[in-house]
Amino acid sequence: MTVIVRDFRPADAEGFARIRQLALPFMLCTAESFAYDVAHAHPDAHFRPLVAEEDGELIGTAQVGIAYDSPQPGQGYLNVYVHPERERRGAGSLLVRTAEEYLAAVGATKLFAFVTDTPANRAFAEKHGYRASRSAQFLRLDLAHATLPPRRPLPKDVELRTGADFADDPRPLFALDAETLADEPSDIAHEFTDYEAWLRETWHHPLLSHELTSVVVADGRPAAFSAARTDGGTRYGTVMTGTARAHRGRGLAKLAKNDSLHRARAAGYTEAFTGNDAGNGPMLAINKWFGYEICATEVHHVRELG
Incomplete structure (x- = not known):
């Protein structure tokens, strides 16, 4: 049995998403969403998804690219996931080696990888030369049975x-998202x-x-929001919750997230997921207040290229 690594093809979308779901069940991923990510990647991201294949079966995946929206040049990333029942066949190492060679060729000087x-x-x-850095936590809420804070x-x-x-003009949400992202703790x-x-x-992802994303408006402008994603089934996740700097300390992020959670449950979603950098104390406190429980931890690892 021989393992090979090759570029992602559109026909791989189902298998790619399935491996992601098995290896990282706390993040929403579908074949449609991943195919969209590939088709709409920014050219400066040099995005190159890879798959590991053994005798015609997909057994591993890698998302590889450059953080093009970072003010620091040369920040590359490779996130590798192998089917839990197909580990120790060399797929992970081959994916890492292929990804590193590609990233070095497109100008990366520092590589980051999330590791469960x-x-x-x-x-x-560590065997491949990566050192541990920041950690992040995945959190889950049993939305069907949780006692949500009252409205x-x-x-x-x-x-x-x-x-x-904001369908006709989402630019105010872009401005709020940009401001809150700038304050997110991250490597x-x-x-x-x-x-x-x-x-x-x-x-447009x-x-x-859009319907389950909640926005708090103050003085006619978005002041806080909780952006929601769903998988089209029963799983719902908040991917960013934040408040404009001028309005922090008023509980508006809680207000937005509580509204979104209530409406998600009313719409039939039974599981709620989110994730936080371990150093993001305010957001971790909010999620604990809602009843979220930690279900897994990821550790960001980094390797400098000589």
Whole structure:
């Protein structure tokens, strides 16, 4: 039996998504959403998905590219996942080697990889020259049975809207998303400066639910929001919850997220997922308040290219 690594093909979308779901069940991924990611990747991202194949069967995947929206040049990433029942066949190492050679060729000087926090996975990363850095937590809420905080009367100066209310002009949400992203703790700094890229990669993404995304508006402008994604089944996730700097400390992020959670449950979603950098104390406290429980941890690993 021989393992080979090759470029992703459109026909691989189902298998690619399935491996991601098995290896990382806490993040929403569908064949449609991944095919969309590939088709709409920014050219400066040099995005190159790879698959490992054994006797015609997909057994591993890698998402490889450059963080083009970072002010720091040369920040590359490779996130490798192998089918849990097809490990120790050399697929992971071959994917890593192929990804590293490609990233070096397109100008990467530092490589980042998320690694699920298990002894075997961390040992694999260290064996390939990666050192542990920041950690992040995946959290789950049993939305079907959770006791959500009750809805409370809104402060006089704010109103609740949905993402769908901004369908004609989402630029105010772009500005809010950019401001909150800039303050997210991370090994790689990101800046949203390209509105058209944000429209393609975020606003029009097939998993994003405009209807379940909640927006708190104050003084006529979006002040806080909770962006929601769904998998088209029973799983719902919040991918960004944040507040404009001028409005922090008022509980508006809680207000937005609570509204989204209530409406997601009413729409029939039974599981809620989210993720937080381990250093993001305020957001971790909010999620604990809602009843989310940690279900897994990922550790960001980094390797400098000589």
